[in-house]
Amino acid sequence: MTTLLMRVIPLPLRSAQRAKYVFERNVMVYRRGWMVIFSGIFEPLFYLFSIGVGLGGYIGDVTGPGGELVSYTAFVAPALLASSAMNGAVFESTMNIFFKMKYQKTYDAMLSTPIGVPDIAVGEISWSLVRGALYAASFMIVMAGLGYVESWWGLLAVPAAVLIGFAFGAVGMACSTFMRSWQDFDYVTVVTLPLFLFSATFYPLSVYPPVVQQLTRFSPLYHSVELIRALTFGVFDWSLVGHIAVLIGMGALGTMVVGRRLHRLLLT
Amino acid sequence: MNTSLRMYERSARVYKGVWRGSVFSSFVNPFLYLIAMGMFLGSLVDEQTGGVAGVSYLEFLAPGLLAATAMQTGAGDSAWPVLAGIKWQRTYPAALASPLTTRDLVIGHLAWVATRVALVSVIYVLVAAALGAMPLIDGLLAVIPAVLTGLAFAGFVTWFSATLEDGIGLTNLFRFGIMPLFLFSGTFFEISQLPDWMEPIAYLTPLWHGVELTRSVALGTEPPFGLLVHASILIALIIIGAAMAVRQFRKRLYV
Amino acid sequence: MSDALVTAHDLTKRFGDFTAVDSIDFEVQQGEAFGFLGPNGAGKSSTMRMIGAVSPITSGSLSVLGLDPATQGPELRSRIGVVPQEDSLDVELTVAENLMIYGRYFGLARSVIRPRIEELLDFVQLNGKRDEKVDKLSGGMKRRLTIARSLINQPELLILDEPTTGLDPQARHVLWDRLYRLKQDGVTLIVTTHYMDEAEQLCDRLVVMDQAQIVAEGAPADLIVQHSTREVLEMRFPPGTQEENIAQLSGLAERMEILPDRVLLYTPDADATSTEAHARGIRPVAQVSRRSSLEDVFLKLTGRSLVE
Numbered sequence: 001m002t003t004l005l006m007r008v009i010p011l012p013l014r015s016a017q018r019a020k021y022v023f024e025r026n027v028m029v030y031r032r033g034w035m036v037i038f039s040g041i042f043e044p045l046f047y048l049f050s051i052g053v054g055l056g057g058y059i060g061d062v063t064g065p066g067g068e069l070v071s072y073t074a075f076v077a078p079a080l081l082a083s084s085a086m087n088g089a090v091f092e093s094t095m096n097i098f099f100k101m102k103y104q105k106t107y108d109a110m111l112s113t114p115i116g117v118p119d120i121a122v123g124e125i126s127w128s129l130v131r132g133a134l135y136a137a138s139f140m141i142v143m144a145g146l147g148y149v150e151s152w153w154g155l156l157a158v159p160a161a162v163l164i165g166f167a168f169g170a171v172g173m174a175c176s177t178f179m180r181s182w183q184d185f186d187y188v189t190v191v192t193l194p195l196f197l198f199s200a201t202f203y204p205l206s207v208y209p210p211v212v213q214q215l216t217r218f219s220p221l222y223h224s225v226e227l228i229r230a231l232t233f234g235v236f237d238w239s240l241v242g243h244i245a246v247l248i249g250m251g252a253l254g255t256m257v258v259g260r261r262l263h264r265l266l267l268t
Numbered sequence: 269m270n271t272s273l274r275m276y277e278r279s280a281r282v283y284k285g286v287w288r289g290s291v292f293s294s295f296v297n298p299f300l301y302l303i304a305m306g307m308f309l310g311s312l313v314d315e316q317t318g319g320v321a322g323v324s325y326l327e328f329l330a331p332g333l334l335a336a337t338a339m340q341t342g343a344g345d346s347a348w349p350v351l352a353g354i355k356w357q358r359t360y361p362a363a364l365a366s367p368l369t370t371r372d373l374v375i376g377h378l379a380w381v382a383t384r385v386a387l388v389s390v391i392y393v394l395v396a397a398a399l400g401a402m403p404l405i406d407g408l409l410a411v412i413p414a415v416l417t418g419l420a421f422a423g424f425v426t427w428f429s430a431t432l433e434d435g436i437g438l439t440n441l442f443r444f445g446i447m448p449l450f451l452f453s454g455t456f457f458e459i460s461q462l463p464d465w466m467e468p469i470a471y472l473t474p475l476w477h478g479v480e481l482t483r484s485v486a487l488g489t490e491p492p493f494g495l496l497v498h499a500s501i502l503i504a505l506i507i508i509g510a511a512m513a514v515r516q517f518r519k520r521l522y523v
Numbered sequence: 524m525s526d527a528l529v530t531a532h533d534l535t536k537r538f539g540d541f542t543a544v545d546s547i548d549f550e551v552q553q554g555e556a557f558g559f560l561g562p563n564g565a566g567k568s569s570t571m572r573m574i575g576a577v578s579p580i581t582s583g584s585l586s587v588l589g590l591d592p593a594t595q596g597p598e599l600r601s602r603i604g605v606v607p608q609e610d611s612l613d614v615e616l617t618v619a620e621n622l623m624i625y626g627r628y629f630g631l632a633r634s635v636i637r638p639r640i641e642e643l644l645d646f647v648q649l650n651g652k653r654d655e656k657v658d659k660l661s662g663g664m665k666r667r668l669t670i671a672r673s674l675i676n677q678p679e680l681l682i683l684d685e686p687t688t689g690l691d692p693q694a695r696h697v698l699w700d701r702l703y704r705l706k707q708d709g710v711t712l713i714v715t716t717h718y719m720d721e722a723e724q725l726c727d728r729l730v731v732m733d734q735a736q737i738v739a740e741g742a743p744a745d746l747i748v749q750h751s752t753r754e755v756l757e758m759r760f761p762p763g764t765q766e767e768n769i770a771q772l773s774g775l776a777e778r779m780e781i782l783p784d785r786v787l788l789y790t791p792d793a794d795a796t797s798t799e800a801h802a803r804g805i806r807p808v809a810q811v812s813r814r815s816s817l818e819d820v821f822l823k824l825t826g827r828s829l830v831e
Contacts, residue, residue: 021627028624029615036436039443050451051305057461058313058320105611111577112605113628113676114597190292197304207308267577268538 018115022123023130025106037131041138044084048142051202052076063204065226066235074148078232079201081139081157082164082224085132087192089165092128093172094188098179107266117262121255125169132165133158143232151234160231164224167247170254177261195221220250272376274368278359279349279380293344294388298337299395305329305456306401321458323487330401331410331486332455334392335417335478338385342418343446345381346425347438354430354520361521370517374510378422385418386411402486410486416502417478421446423509430516449475454483477501528553528680528711529574533583536569543569545735546583551680556702556712558729560722560817562827565732567715568608571684574713575605588679601629604673608684610665612657618644618668619653626675636675643671647701663694670701680711687721699724719817731817733825743817750823751815752777754793758800758807759785771805780822789819 030037056072064070100106107120136158143149149157172188179185199221205213216222223243230240310325320328353360360373393407402410428441452462453475459467470476481498484491491498529551536544544566551557559567572578573585576592576599585592590599613621619640626636644650647667652660660668666686673681686702687695702725706712716722722729723743731739731746739746756776760768769786772779775796776788790796793812800807822828 018628018630021624021630024627025613025624028620029613032615033436036439039440042443043447046448046451050456054452054457054461055309055313058317058325058457059309060316062312104614105607105609106613108577108607109611109613109625110628112575112600112607113625114601114630115628116597186292189297193297193300197300202304203309203312207311267579 016116016118016122018119019122019126021115022110022120023127026123026127037134040088041135043087044080044135044139045142047080048073048077052080063206064235065229065233070150070233071148073146074150074232075204075229076202077143077148078157078228079199079225081136081143081161082221082228083196083199083201084139085136085161085164086168086195086221086224088132088135089128089167089169090172090188090192092131093124093169094176094179094185097124097173098176098182098185101177101265107262111266117259117266121258121262124173125166125255128169129162129165132169133162136161136165149232151232153234153236154232157228157231160224160227163244163247163251164227167220167224167250167254170251170258172254174254174257174261177258177265195219199225201225220246223247272368272372272379274363274366274372274376276376276380276383278363279377294337294341294384295391298333298392302326302330302333302396302399302401306333307399321487322489326399326401327487328483329456330396331407331483332479334389334396334407334410334414334486335475335482336450336453336455337392338389338414338418338482339421339449339475339478340446341385341388342381342420342422343425343442345384346377346422347429347441348435350377350426350429351432351435351438355433360517364521370521371514373517374426374513377426378419378506378510381422382415382419385415385422389414389418406486406488410482413478413481413485413499413502416499416506417475417482420474420478420502420505420509423506423513425509427509427513427516430513430520449473454479474502474505526553527551528588529557529713530586531570531583532585534570534573534580534585535582536566536573536578537581542735544573547730547732547735547737549730549737549740551711551713554706554709554711555727556706556714556725558722558726559713559715559732560717560719560726560729560821561715561732562717566735567732568684570732571682571713571715575603575682576600601676602679604676604678604681606669606673606681606683606686608688610669612665612668612672614657617654617656618649618660621657621668622672622675625672629676631676639675639677643674646674646704647671648697661694663690663697666690666694666698667701670698674705678710680713681705683712683714685715685717687716687718695721719821722817731821731824733821733827738824739820746817746820747815750820752789753791753815754789755813755815755819756788756790756793756796756800757785757811757813758788758805759809760807768805768807771803772800775800775803778823780819782828787819787822789815 052073056076059072061069062072062075064075110120111117140149140154140157144154175188198216199219200216201221205216208216223246227240227243227247230236306326306329310329313320313325317325319325363373364370389411390408393402393404393411396402397404397407425441429438432438452466453459453470453473455475459470459476462470477498480491480493481495481502483489484495527550529549531547531549533546533548534544535542535546547566547570549557559570561567569578573580573592574587576587576596579593587599588602592599613624616624622640622643623633623636626639627633641650644653647670649664649667649671652664657665657668670683670686673683683702687698690698699721702712702714712725714721714725716725726743728742729740729746730737739750741749758768758772765781765786769779769781772786772788776790778789780787780789788796797810797812818828
């Protein structure tokens with residue numbers, strides 16, 4: 001683990017002391033478009049009230065992570081938090097990065113100054129993490145206000161959502177370095193929507209036949225949903241370590257690919 | 269009318285070039301919802317309630333999703349493509365240099381949207397019927413109210429897009445308009461599930477009328493206010509939306 | 524070591540099998556305006572990117588401001604200004620904000636950048652557009668803003684890649700005027716262009732590049748004297764008759780270039796050549812006599828036109 005980390009992390013962190021200017025640029029751009037950020041908070045809340053509360057009225061209680069019965073709304077809320085962390089990170093890291101790289105040439109402009117590729121990678125990833133934390137925190141406040149957070153461990157759901165954002169953001173950014181045109185972005189929803197709908201988001205895994213249950217373990221969103229659900233209900237077991245490892249692995253792999261690809265794309 | 273056919277033809281030709289990208293969003297996405305929510309989540313609903321509105325949850329959801337998909341197709345095709353036609357690709361100003369009028373542009377565009385919605389709806393019904401979520405004949409009949417629903421949105425969204433300078437307004441339209449309608453207009457649950465004060469608000473949303481009409485045709489039931497009332501409301505919305513779109517096109521494109 | 528600002532020796536850049544720059548040598552002196560003239564794809568932009576320390580060299584040696592681009596990239600880039608071929612402005616930000624954030628990339632304090640913004644907007648005549656979004660600017664204004672941006676760190680060396688491509692004639696002249704002033708202020712300029720008039724107007728010295736190599740080097744006037752005659756007589760013939768006319772032209776000029784739509788006669792005195800041609804009974808539908816230009820130098824050296 002340590003050697004793997006040492007191999008991955010030095011590349012971005014070694015010489016990224018100018019990453020803060022990349023971050024600063026994003027703050028400057030979004031200061032004008034803060035509505036865009038603010039409005040992103042609403043989508044998971046809409047789903048919470050519609051599926052969680054409205055549809056949940058038919059369902060009543062379901063089996064929670066600890067085996068006990070929990071209200072459907074409390075069951076679905078953490079899954080919506082995990083999904084929105086994924087969606088936010090994927091959108092930011094594919095569309096926006098692609099636009100800046102291919103159309104606006106923002107990175108070319110940055111690289112003609114003392115800023116280097118590691119600064120860009122670290123700056124962009126930390127921006128998306130801060131953004132994700134903001135979304136997660138506001139969603140948690142609503143959840144807690146409505147009484148759907150069963151445990152003080154639920155506070156950890158915010159850093160967990162940031163980890164999810166990091167994992168999907170890094171992989172998304174890596175993928176966007178391979179994209180050729182806007183048409184390719186249609187494939188992003190081809191991946192994210194099935195993940196959103198089938199990763200034990202809206203119902204317990206037990207609804208599936210056994211084969212499908214096994215298949216679901218390959219979904220990275222499934223691990224995200226289970227992680228946050230365990231935290232909001234305060235139910236822990238060893239599977240949590242597995243979920244966290246999957247997410248860290250995704251993030252590390254994505255970051256590694258991004259570092260290499262950006263070098264190849266921007267510094268040739 | 270003949271001249272608006274040319275606008276229709278242009279849209280059809282463009283679509284032939286890019287249809288692959290839209291396959292997923294307009295054909296596959298609704299099934300993913302139908303399977304995840306209708307079948308899997310539906311099994312939980314049926315277990316608890318024994319069905320919704322007298323039928324299984326899957327049968328309840330299928331026509332609702334049909335209307336919601338029609339809305340999304342009608343709105344989506346009238347959002348970015350229209351703004352692009354006015355501002356980015358400027359195909360509309362170019363078309364107006366020919367004998368075409370703004371009225372031809374709007375009618376041609378809406379006729380094209382109707383075709384798209386019908387196409388998406390028919391394919392949806394065929395697959396839903398194969399999954400046992402809808403009876404085939406009644407389902408195909410329900411394509412008619414679905415097309416009306418799509419057009420009711422297409423007119424207004426065309427008008428709205430024609431008032432914009434950039435895509436931010438459209439992002440907000442979908443975030444604060446189309447998405448909440450999708451989630452709260454009776455697609456996934458009866459609006460009696462909503463808090464009492466919200467119910468009358470649902471009556472005001474065009475999608476609710478579309479969902480009720482589509483569902484009653486598909487299930488062979490009587491909708492809350494009667495078939496005629498819901499249908500008239502949708503048709504009135506189409507006419508008003510189209511008229512507003514023509515007016516806005518005239519204002520925007522003849523300068 | 525000479526006191527040159529940029530020294531390249533055997534400089535080579537390869538992308539896989541493709542050689543973009545093929546062992547070129549050049550030196551740029553302090554305070555001069557140095558040009559790379561050549562058609563698209565000649566290797567000019569690749570050379571510029573190597574000088575700007577964003578593209579590693581394949582072989583040879585390159586020193587910029589006495590620094591090694593491979594190991595001292597950030598320091599090097601902090602002392603130069605770059606105007607890229609394609610504008611890379613932040614379209615979501617205003618004119619002033621673009622300058623502010625670009626200055627921040629250099630690590631400059633806001634209080635240092637603020638007065639520079641006013642100065643630079645004055646310099647490129649954009650002060651009226653200070654709070655305008657970049658989206659709303661014309662092509663020429665965007666180009667000027669890009670130049671202002673490249674000056675935010677008060678560079679010792681300014682690199683401009685095709686600075687006026689795509690601009691209308693008036694916007695080009697405004698831009699050239701700004702570049703003269705920079706030169707007067709002692710900024711060293713390196714310019715690439717495929718416009719011979721731009722090269723003649725701006726550059727003290729230039730190299731002509733073609734197919735990854737340098738084919739000539741010198742001051743524009745010297746290059747013309749060296750590689751062309753004083754004047755050129757251009758003749759256009761009725762369609763289909765160019766060949767029969769060419770046969771009659773032989774011996775009239777020192778050199779003759781045959782283009783698809785016209786014939787160029789290189790001669791010390793175009794008027795005299797014209798009189799002589801008429802005496803031979805040659806009747807072109809149109810003819811022009813003019814001074815030789817860099818375009819003619821390029822044609823002579825490579826057998827092709829600069830702008831196709």
